[in-house]
Amino acid sequence: xxxxxxxxxxxxxxxxxxxxxxxxxxxxxxxxxxxxxxxxxxxxxxxxxxxxxxxxxxxxxxxxxxxxxxxxxxxxxxxxxxxxxxxxxxxxxxxxxxxxxxxxxxxxxxxxxxxxxxxxxxxxxxxxxxxxxxxxxxxxxxxxxxxxxxxxxxxxxxxxxxxxxxxxxxxxxxxxxxxxxxxxxxxxxxxxxxxxxxxxxxxxxxxxxxx
Amino acid sequence: xxxxxxxxxxxxxxxxxxxxxxxxxxxxxxxxxxxxxxxxxxxxxxxxxxxxxxxxxxxxxxxxxxxxxxxxxxxxxxxxxxxxxxxxxxxxxxxxxxxxxxxxxxxxxxxxxxxxxxxxxxxxxxxxxxxxxxxxxxxxxxxxxxxxxxxxxxxxxxxxxxxxxxxxxxxxxxxxxxxxxxxxxxxxxxxxxxxxxxxxxxxxxxxxxxx
DNA sequence: AATCCAACCAAATAGAGATTTGATTAGCCC
DNA sequence: GGGCTAATCAAATCTCTATTTGGTTGGATT
Numbered sequence: 309x310x311x312x313x314x315x316x317x318x319x320x321x322x323x324x325x326x327x328x329x330x331x332x333x334x335x336x337x338x339x340x341x342x343x344x345x346x347x348x349x350x351x352x353x354x355x356x357x358x359x360x361x362x363x364x365x366x367x368x369x370x371x372x373x374x375x376x377x378x379x380x381x382x383x384x385x386x387x388x389x390x391x392x393x394x395x396x397x398x399x400x401x402x403x404x405x406x407x408x409x410x411x412x413x414x415x416x417x418x419x420x421x422x423x424x425x426x427x428x429x430x431x432x433x434x435x436x437x438x439x440x441x442x443x444x445x446x447x448x449x450x451x452x453x454x455x456x457x458x459x460x461x462x463x464x465x466x467x468x469x470x471x472x473x474x475x476x477x478x479x480x481x482x483x484x485x486x487x488x489x490x491x492x493x494x495x496x497x498x499x500x501x502x503x504x505x506x507x508x509x510x511x512x513x514x515x516x517x518x519x
Numbered sequence: 520x521x522x523x524x525x526x527x528x529x530x531x532x533x534x535x536x537x538x539x540x541x542x543x544x545x546x547x548x549x550x551x552x553x554x555x556x557x558x559x560x561x562x563x564x565x566x567x568x569x570x571x572x573x574x575x576x577x578x579x580x581x582x583x584x585x586x587x588x589x590x591x592x593x594x595x596x597x598x599x600x601x602x603x604x605x606x607x608x609x610x611x612x613x614x615x616x617x618x619x620x621x622x623x624x625x626x627x628x629x630x631x632x633x634x635x636x637x638x639x640x641x642x643x644x645x646x647x648x649x650x651x652x653x654x655x656x657x658x659x660x661x662x663x664x665x666x667x668x669x670x671x672x673x674x675x676x677x678x679x680x681x682x683x684x685x686x687x688x689x690x691x692x693x694x695x696x697x698x699x700x701x702x703x704x705x706x707x708x709x710x711x712x713x714x715x716x717x718x719x720x721x722x723x724x725x726x727x728x729x730x
Numbered sequence: 731a732a733t734c735c736a737a738c739c740a741a742a743t744a745g746a747g748a749t750t751t752g753a754t755t756a757g758c759c760c
Numbered sequence: 761g762g763g764c765t766a767a768t769c770a771a772a773t774c775t776c777t778a779t780t781t782g783g784t785t786g787g788a789t790t
Contacts, residue, residue, distance in 0.1 A: 317766085317767065317768095318767085318768095332633075333633075333637055334548070334633075334637055335546060335547070335548055335633060335634065336546070336548075336549075337545070337546050337547075337548035337549035338547075338548035338634070338637070340746085340747065340748085341747070341748060341749085342747075342748095350767090350768075350769090351768075351769055351770075352747080352748075352749085353748095353749075353750080353751090353768085353769070353770080353771095354767070354768050354769065356748095356749070356750080357766080357767060357768075358767090362748070362749065363748070363749095419630060419633070421696075422543075422544075422545075422546060422630070423546065423549070426544055426545055426549075465719065467712070467715075467716065468704075468712055470703075471704070471709060471712045471713075471716075472712070472716060474690075474693060474694070474697050475690035475693070475712075475713060475716055476690070477693065478689050478690040478691070478692060478693025478694070478696075479685075479686035479687070479689040479690040479693075480689070481689060481693065482685060482686070482688065482689025482690075482692065482693070483685070483689070485689075486685050492681075493679075493682070498682060501678070501679055501682045501683075501686075502682070502686060504678075505678065505682075505683060505686055505720045506720065508676065508719065508720045508721075508722060509716045509717065509719045509720035510719075511719060511724075513722075528736085528737065528738095529737085529738095551776085551777065551778085552777070552778060552779085553777075553778095561737090561738075561739090562738075562739055562740075563777080563778075563779085564738085564739070564740080564741095564778095564779075564780080564781090565737070565738050565739070567778095567779070567780080568736080568737060568738070569737090573778070573779065574778070574779095
């Protein structure tokens with residue numbers, strides 16, 4: 309019954325990607341609905357057809373898309389029940405890779421949390437905001453849990469898991485700030501480096517590569 | 520000759536601190552001159568007496584204060600010419616401590632760089648902006664240089680110094696996001712953890728503590 | 731006691747930008 | 761073909777804010 313998605317029709321995901329890009333460039337508060345619209349050849353007003361709740365809604369949607377993706381990967385890795393060191397290596401790699409594959413979304417997840425937090429508690433999207441923050445907490449907990457388990461099993465050196473997790477995630481998040489598609493290293497290489505760095509920090513040196 | 524700094528007179532540094540705080544809470548674009556002014560019991564317009572160039576000027580000033588502080592400490596450490604591992608440990612500690620001692624300024628340095636970068640090249644404060652970015656690059660180079668030196672001297676494991684530096688600084692920057700004065704650990708403890716983590720990552724385990 | 735000036739304030743000014751509204755267009759279904 | 765709705769746009773609205781302007785005020789200076 310609805311109109312067929314014709315040639316000119318802009319897809320929801322296009323808008324989200326555009327929004328993420330603009331958020332990264334100007335920050336949420338600095339981003340203009342017109343900026344976002346221009347990127348998909350729409351006018352500012354037209355965005356409200358796709359996202360009735362407006363700018364706020366766009367941000368939440370961008371963040372949720374990113375979180376969906378990462379969380380799904382992490383949980384798939386965890387389900388394999390590998391030893392802590394291997395699990396952590398895969399988690400770090402997957403996360404870092406996800407960030408390099410969509411830097412804009414990654415950046416939004418880093419830089420715009422503040423925007424969410426300073427959201428008035430009576431704001432209409434407060435509920436959705438809370439839901440996102442909860443998933444974000446889960447994301448972090450996954451990492452911490454693996455680290456704690458590794459310590460208990462004696463695979464990892466004794467570290468304060470809370471801080472270590474923060475350090476790890478800070479380093480990973482920061483990738484979205486400096487990564488360049490045309491840089492010296494690609495996403496996979498960076499991901500590997502990150503994993504190696506933090507496993508080494510846990511006293512778990514790489515299982516001897518080639519010579 | 521000027522009026523005596525009487526009771527009500529607000530000091531430049533007070534305004535800067537207020538600005539940093541508001542920037543942290545709302546982000547630069549989201550921060551209001553009125554917000555900042557209120558915090559020091561002034562009106563928005565009055566801020567222009569102290570910072571004629573306005574909001575932009577405030578941001579740059581905040582960032583510069585932070586950079587002055589950190590850079591001075593780093594350079595003082597470097598001047599001692601200690602071995603790479605000890606130098607790095609002190610640098611990490613000093614930096615982390617600086618962040619916890621003034622989280623608002625630390626957060627500004629992390630989150631508002633984007634604001635500077637997206638500044639039009641013909642903006643009046645473009646020059647000052649460039650100067651800041653240059654100092655920021657110096658800051659990062661200090662870390663990388665020490666790491667590279669450590670690798671050459673065989674004190675550190677072989678790592679890709681560029682990425683490792685980014686990872687380290689990402690982790691350090693992130694402190695300004697999660698640190699709470701009333702948290703479980705104080706600044707010094709966090710700083711120590713960070714140093715230990717990254718030295719371990721460089722294959723340079725702590726020089727045997729107690730027990 | 732007359733002047734000066736830093737430090738303020740209140741009230742414009744000037745725009746920018748999110749959101750709303752009323753129309754328009756083009757496939758789809760009958 | 762006629763009617764329906766999704767997808768758009770252009771042109772208001774309506775606020776919110778940076779910045780400017782003109783005026784006070786009170787201690788300093790002389």
